[in-house]
Each structure stands twice: as C-alpha cells, then as structure tokens.
Amino acid sequence: MSSLIDLLAHAGLVTAVTALILSLMVGSFLNVVIYRLPVMMEREWQAQLADGSEKPNSEPFNLAVPASRCGSCGHLIRWYENIPLFSYLALKGRCSGCGTSISLRYPAIELLTGLLGGFIGWQFGLDLEGAGLLALTWVLIALTFIDIDHQLLPDRLTLPLLWLGLLLNSQGVFTSLEHAVYGAAAGYLALWSVYWIFKLLTGKEGMGYGDFKLLAAIGAWGGFEVLPLTILLSSVVGVVLALALMAVKRHQAANPLPFGPYLAIAGWIALIWGGQINDWYLGMLLV
Secondary structure, three states, X not given: OHHHHHHHHHHHHHHHHHHXXXXXXXXXXXXXXXXXXXXXXXXXXXXXXXXXXXXOOOOOOOOOOOOOEOOOOOOEOOHHHOOOOHHHHHOOOEOOOOOOEXXXXXXXXXXXXXXXXXXXXXXXXXXXXXXXXXXXHHHHHHHHXXXXXXXXXXXXXXXXXXXXXXXXXXXOOOOOHHHHHHHHHHHHHHXXXXXXXXHXXXXXXXXXXXXXXXXXXXXXXXXXXXXXXXXXHHHHHHHHHHHHHHHOOOOOOOOOOOOHHHHXXXXXXXXXXXXXXXXXXXXXXXX
C-alpha cells in the first residue's frame, strides 16, 4: 500500500513539474501577447480610420513578427536570452547589448504563470479538466495585465474563452451544458444591467463591454452557480484596493480603475474553490 501511495505521489509531482515547465514557457509568450495584442489592435483601428485597410508598405507586426528586440538599443533577443526566468537571472536583469535594465515584470509574469500552472497540474492533473484550467489560467493572466495597461479586454481573448468553456461543458467537465449556457447569459446580463442602471443615474459609464463578456466567459466555465461568488469577491477586492490607493494618494476617485483583473482573480478562485467557500459560509451561518 505504501509503495502505491509513493507511486501516486511521484506521478503527481511529475505532472506538477510538467505543468510548471509548460506554463513557464507559455508565460514568456504571454508577455508578447500582453504587449503586442493591444498595439496590433490600435494599428488596425488606425488603418480602418485612414482608408479601411492596412497600408501595403507598413511593416508586419503580429505575435510572431518582428523578432523580439531590446527597446533601447535594438539588440535582437537570441533564443538562449529568452529562456523563462533563467535568462533574466543569467543576464542579471540587463540587456546583453546595452546594459539597460529589463523590467522585472517579464520574469514576474513568467513566474506567476508557472506557479499557477504547477498548482493546477498538482491538484487536477493534465486530463481534460486540468488542461482546461491551464488554458483558462493563461488567458486570464493575459487579460488581467492587458486591462491594467490599457483598460481593455480584447474580444480576441474573451470570446474564444467563452466558447471554450461551453465546448468543455458540452462534455460536463465543470458543469452541465445547460448550466453553462445559463451562466454565460446571466454573467453578461448581470453586468450589462448594472452598466445601464449606473449610466441612467449618473450619465457616466461605470465599466466596459469587455467586463460583460469576461463574466459571461466565467459563467460559461463554471455555470451560473459561480457568478454570485465571483461578483462578490471582485467587488470587495476592487473597493478595498481603490480605497487603499486613494489613502496613499496614488489614485483619484474620479479616475477609472479596470474591473477586469478583479473579475479574473475572483472567477478563478470561484471556479477552483467555490464549492469549499460556499460550504464554509453555510457552515458559519448554521453555527
């Protein structure tokens, strides 16, 4: 029996390490997505405003082209300078061409992605459920940092995330397909209603349509059951952080704060631990 337990523990460790390494590599790619996708979208909007099409002589700019370079000296990033975490440490956080400091944010995103991926591999394995949670985590990380930078939640990420949730739940991976469809609809309509009530009362826009789509995607993954906890957690975190920022005078009350990161964090927590949190809360009420 002890040998069987050791074997299972070893298998879980191998799975966790595999998921961690894979997520570290994906984290490096997410840095590219976070920086380039908004730039790509802005260029497309500018081209449409100009003449309805991209100028034929403009240089291609997408997730693969041009190759990554130093923003200061133009030094081409070689493959061995782009190994997640290790290259940053080996280079001591500086460009090998000009010595300019490399933002700590790049390895931080790689580390965050790797740790969360390793946790999912350890807890859920790499079957359909675990692979789905890995994909969800990667996309939520990209959306979080894009929204922090640009107050933008691109449809190119939120809508595929919604459809993937529905497809997985057509096989009952996280919830039934019926609950997933109702969750997607309820998630969208919940924030859509808040948006219009707030706008009618104040004449201002309290959030963007990307927030509606992100909550719809979360509902598509976890069903309508995860929505109350997601909304509650995201609202509490948002209020606390806004008050903290205003207390240290780093934020004005009239300036908008992106709501997407709070939704992403709260939705991830609700999907992973929603059942345990609800059981704990009901237990507290019954004491």
